[in-house]
Amino acid sequence: MTTDAVKQPRGLMALANPTRFLAFVQIVLPYLSLTALALLAVGLWMAFSVPDDYQQGRTVRIMFVHVPSVWMAMSAYMVMVSGALGVLVWRHPLADVAARAAAPIGAAFTFLGLATGSIWGRPMWGTWWEWDARLTSFLVLLIIYLGLIALWHAIEEPAKSARMAAVVVMVGALNIPIIRFSVEWFTTLHQGPSVVRSGGPALAPEFLYPLLVMGLAFLLVFLTLHLMAMRNEILRRQIRTLQRKAARDHRTGNSK
Amino acid sequence: MWALLIRDLILAFRSGGGAVTALLFYLAVVVAMPFAVGPDTNLLATIGGATLWIGALLAGLLGLDRLFQADNEDGSLDQMMIAPIPLPAQVFLKCVTHWLTTGLPLTLIAPVFGLMLGMDSISIGASMATLFVGTPAISFIGAVGAAVTVSLPRGGLLLSVLVLPLCIPVLIFGVGAVRASVTEPDPFLPPFLLVTAISLFFSILGPFAAAQALRYGSD
Numbered sequence: 001m002t003t004d005a006v007k008q009p010r011g012l013m014a015l016a017n018p019t020r021f022l023a024f025v026q027i028v029l030p031y032l033s034l035t036a037l038a039l040l041a042v043g044l045w046m047a048f049s050v051p052d053d054y055q056q057g058r059t060v061r062i063m064f065v066h067v068p069s070v071w072m073a074m075s076a077y078m079v080m081v082s083g084a085l086g087v088l089v090w091r092h093p094l095a096d097v098a099a100r101a102a103a104p105i106g107a108a109f110t111f112l113g114l115a116t117g118s119i120w121g122r123p124m125w126g127t128w129w130e131w132d133a134r135l136t137s138f139l140v141l142l143i144i145y146l147g148l149i150a151l152w153h154a155i156e157e158p159a160k161s162a163r164m165a166a167v168v169v170m171v172g173a174l175n176i177p178i179i180r181f182s183v184e185w186f187t188t189l190h191q192g193p194s195v196v197r198s199g200g201p202a203l204a205p206e207f208l209y210p211l212l213v214m215g216l217a218f219l220l221v222f223l224t225l226h227l228m229a230m231r232n233e234i235l236r237r238q239i240r241t242l243q244r245k246a247a248r249d250h251r252t253g254n255s256k
Numbered sequence: 257m258w259a260l261l262i263r264d265l266i267l268a269f270r271s272g273g274g275a276v277t278a279l280l281f282y283l284a285v286v287v288a289m290p291f292a293v294g295p296d297t298n299l300l301a302t303i304g305g306a307t308l309w310i311g312a313l314l315a316g317l318l319g320l321d322r323l324f325q326a327d328n329e330d331g332s333l334d335q336m337m338i339a340p341i342p343l344p345a346q347v348f349l350k351c352v353t354h355w356l357t358t359g360l361p362l363t364l365i366a367p368v369f370g371l372m373l374g375m376d377s378i379s380i381g382a383s384m385a386t387l388f389v390g391t392p393a394i395s396f397i398g399a400v401g402a403a404v405t406v407s408l409p410r411g412g413l414l415l416s417v418l419v420l421p422l423c424i425p426v427l428i429f430g431v432g433a434v435r436a437s438v439t440e441p442d443p444f445l446p447p448f449l450l451v452t453a454i455s456l457f458f459s460i461l462g463p464f465a466a467a468q469a470l471r472y473g474s475d
Binding site: 143147150151154155160164174179 | 313400401403404406407408411414417418420421422424425428461467468469472473
């Protein structure tokens with residue numbers, strides 16, 4: 001047996017092994033969650049210490065939750081898209097775990113984005129809900145998330161449900177550019193992009209920096225939750241494999 | 257190739273086929289509308305285009321879960337996969353059949369329902385035109401959902417949940433075009449062309465995605 005014949009994958013590729021991934025998560029998770037909490041605390045403090053907006057007054061602070069939630073809702077979908085690509089191209093089980101774990105978190109952020117937007121819309125636009133392109137396409141995102149979660153649960157066999165869901169994830173990805181550009185293509189009540197746009201952010205710095213800190217904090221929160229969910233999914237699958245093995249051993253009389 | 261089209265057409269129009277049921281369902285939805293909103297003729301005429309579109313969307317979804325299911329049960333789906341014709345082409349043909357048996361009859365019967373709802377001739381014509389170009393999108397988007405849920409015992413409900421959000425743009429622009437045909441300043445053509453574009457786009461994407469899902473489902 002030559003030990004150096006088996007090439008050990010290095011870097012990110014090494015994490016494609018579930019056992020190594022679990023070990024990595026074990027090390028990274030405490031730091032990541034603590035950083036996320038600290039950054040969230042700093043971001044919230046910054047958000048509450050901004051001056052009132054001259055038009056929107058105090059309600060401008062809703063932005064610091066609303067905008068990062070929406071960013072994360074769409075990023076979670078892009079995580080699912082890359083997971084789906086991993087499933088369809090390399091048929092790697094961990095890619096499905098990543099896509100699957102991102103769905104409930106993404107749905108939660110989507111709901112948060114809709115809810116905070118609605119609360120913000122009431123004093124600013126005078127309505128809880130408006131059927132315009134941005135809001136509708138975002139609601140569609142929530143329905144796609146929920147439908148995907150239902151699909152993942154409906155098909156029992158993991159490998160099959162992974163590939164079926166991956167196809168739907170890819171088709172549903174059409175909605176993401178629609179959400180992004182809906183405020184530019186259609187005349188809507190929702191304002192146009194004001195942070196990521198050509199010509200630099202349109203926000204005043206005292207609003208922009210808390211927003212960016214909150215965005216980074218939400219990103220870390222998402223990563224923490226996503227890694228935890230992935231870990232749980234891997235463990236859940238390992239438990240199921242062990243249960244099946246135990247049941248088989250029991251039936252064939254191999255049990256001790 | 258043509259044999260598949262003709263076979264599916266015959267199956268759809270035989271007793272137990274979905275074509276007549278879809279039309280009856282369409283009638284039921286349209287008839288239920290006046291009861292729900294009240295017999296105000298002006299109001300009914302205003303929402304007439306929307307009623308026709310909602311009915312067509314729901315009736316189109318109705319038969320979708322059977323699109324591949326019967327073929328999956330009797331094994332013809334496996335035959336289709338090993339056939340020399342590419343699977344996406346066959347799926348495309350099955351979608352065309354689905355449209356010929358649901359979308360097209362729905363479009364043709366829409367003027368009758370339009371008269372019942374008290375719509376004027378311009379908006380009836382606009383409804384027919386948008387339904388004609390828009391209902392194929394329902395078949396093509398639905399094929400993906402049908403392929404994904406083909407092996408599920410109660411896939412119909414899940415299929416609607418997966419397909420409906422993707423059909424919303426079709427609905428928005430379809431109804432938008434009908435409304436624009438009667439309200440003066442809004443142009444009819446842009447939303448109409450958008451509906452056409454969506455249909456054309458999904459006529460390519462739908463069959464390929466559905467064929468891929470069917471292959472994954474079989475092994």
